[in-house]
Amino acid sequence: MKMNKYVLRTVLVAGLCLLATSGAEAQFLKKLGKKAQEAAERTVERRVEQESSKKTDQALDSILEPGSKSPENPVPRDTPNGNGGGNGAGTGQSPESSGGNTNGTIGSPATGPKSLEIYSKFDFVPGDELLFYDDFGDDFIGDFPAKWNTNGSGEVVTLGNSPQRWLKTVHGYSIYYIPDVPDLPEDYTIEFDIAVNGVDRQTSSTASITVHLSETKTFDMDGHWARVSIPVGQYTVFSMALRNFTPRDGSSINSDVKADIRQAILDGAHISIAVNGSRYRLWVNETKFVDVPRFIPENSDFKAVKINTNGLREGVENILISNFKVAKGGVDLRRKLLSEGKISTNAILFDSGSANLQPASMGVIRQISQVLQQDSGIRLQIVGHTDSDGEAAANQALSEARAAAVRDALVSIYNVSGDRLEVAGKGESEPVAENAGPNGKAQNRRVEFIKL
The missing domain is CATH 2.60.120.560 (Exo-inulinase; domain 1)
Known part of the structure; x- marks a missing residue:
């Protein structure tokens, strides 16, 4: 069978991947050997003739498009020498971050977080x-x-x-x-x-x-x-x-x-x-x-x-x-809010540098919703805070957006009336700890609930 340009491209990409990888990945590619080349040729020919199935196309795309994720191996390999130096912002589920004002994220390293609705009955409170x-x-x-x-x-x-x-x-x-x-x-x-x-x-x-x-x-x-x-x-x-x-x-x-x-x-x-x-x-x-x-x-x-x-x-x-x-x-925040009229928590988490709520935050938000459901006369102000990483103006906007995201979750998931909730942001202006290290930054990234 004569190799066309698509086959040549596949073989070339596979060869480059072999040269660029090491460890378990390199061993895996070596094992493919001649059979992998022949399989790639057959797959490409079917693709050219437009007779390949969707699954075959996806498998081929994972070879032809570097960086695409394979459904058969959702967790990426570790690269011990990659991204060295400087502080890296976490992309997993993290109450803490180091670079930029990531302000903490949580989720799976490959597939992304599940929906907030799935976590709506999650009762863990950090x-x-x-x-x-x-x-x-x-x-x-x-x-x-x-x-x-x-x-x-x-x-x-x-x-x-x-x-x-x-x-x-x-x-x-x-x-x-x-x-x-x-x-x-x-x-x-x-x-x-x-x-x-x-x-x-x-x-x-x-x-x-x-x-x-x-x-x-x-x-x-x-x-x-x-x-x-x-x-x-x-x-x-x-x-x-x-x-x-x-x-x-x-x-x-x-x-x-x-x-x-x-x-x-x-x-x-x-x-x-x-x-x-x-x-x-x-x-x-x-x-x-x-x-x-x-x-x-x-x-x-x-x-x-x-x-x-x-x-x-x-x-x-x-x-x-x-x-x-x-x-x-990790105790009941509902009683504290009712008795003291105010609580502050760093257990409400967001995607890195954004106002996207992470699902594991729902344990705390669920407890807040229960307080509001128990007493229909309670109104709350939700106040967002960040650490000092990044520009002050950006942190101010981020804190306001995060407070609004918490309000939206209470309204859309727990059916709390929006007119009972006000939002505000304080950015980095009211730290409760030094911003010099991870622990202090984690304490400063928080959400307050205040009875009005």
């Missing part, structure tokens, strides 16, 4: 007093993040063309924890984004990421502890493993919860955890999978959050985390 936040924006690509410690290894990377930074963990039983986080209070929340690289149907059934709550700020698990392991395997539905331990009684809970989160893991998921006294709840995106009223052992004094990954193929599979947040609170 803590409103920030204890720790890291989006790795202050770390250099290729380095282990400065705020963390490990007994293994890891490095800060980016995925595809996104500037968002991730901690790429290593295979084996490496532990990652934050040495300087304050001791955990009675009520607190933990959030982070998770992405995977190289995970497929051959991934081990033991592949998982585990969140430990521990009494020790070391690599040991002495004293009381509680942990939940989140599966990442794909070839069947796996379970979340729930375990707790006390030195006197051993484990009182040693059980598994079935959780089909395979697609969420491939797409990139947001993990939310709420601890209120002894009660422990865990959500993957908008779905709650764990709710145990007495999971935290009695008389425990937890001081640290530790992460470890397990069951990964070396050099093939990676689990990555970003936008790691620990916050005090």
Whole structure:
């Protein structure tokens, strides 16, 4: 079969991709070899003759149009040497950002956030007093993040063309924890984004990421502890493993919860955890999978959050985390608004540099709607605030637009009458913390609700 210009173009692009890639991508392209060339020729010929199916066209377009996403591999490969230097603005679900006034985003790294309506019954409410936040924006690509410690290894990377930074963990039983986080209070929340690289149907059934709550700020698990392991395997539905331990009684809970989160893991998921006294709840995106009223052992004094990954193929599979947040609170904001007449929260999140609400903000907005539904006489002013990144005038406009977006969600999703809601923006003019670092900026990016 004579090769036409379309075949030549395909072969040329494939060759350039092979030269430009490294690691797992290069190995994948090499494996295609002669069969890939022949398949490309056949596909192009069918396309020229206009007999190819829509799916074949899409597959071909992913080769002919660099940068297009393949539906078979929605999570982009990590590029450890890409986008180095300077602060990167997160594109995943982040209450924090580093460059420009991104003011925080949350969502999947590949497929984008789900609709606000899907999250309309999402009842997770993040803590409103920030204890720790890291989006790795202050770390250099290729380095282990400065705020963390490990007994293994890891490095800060980016995925595809996104500037968002991730901690790429290593295979084996490496532990990652934050040495300087304050001791955990009675009520607190933990959030982070998770992405995977190289995970497929051959991934081990033991592949998982585990969140430990521990009494020790070391690599040991002495004293009381509680942990939940989140599966990442794909070839069947796996379970979340729930375990707790006390030195006197051993484990009182040693059980598994079935959780089909395979697609969420491939797409990139947001993990939310709420601890209120002894009660422990865990959500993957908008779905709650764990709710145990007495999971935290009695008389425990937890001081640290530790992460470890397990069951990964070396050099093939990676689990990555970003936008790691620990916050005090996560309690009922409705009572506080009614009793004090005002609340301020940094748990309402937006797309980077815009007023697009991120779905995981709906837990707080839902509680506000319940206050308004309970008392039809209440009117509220919604006030937006930003950090000081960017121009003051742009921040002022952004804060006003974000307040309006919250109002619109209350009206369109929860059927609150718009004449009960006023909006205002203060831009960067009323900071509550220093704007010098990630924690301070996260505190300054907030939304207030004030009874009128």
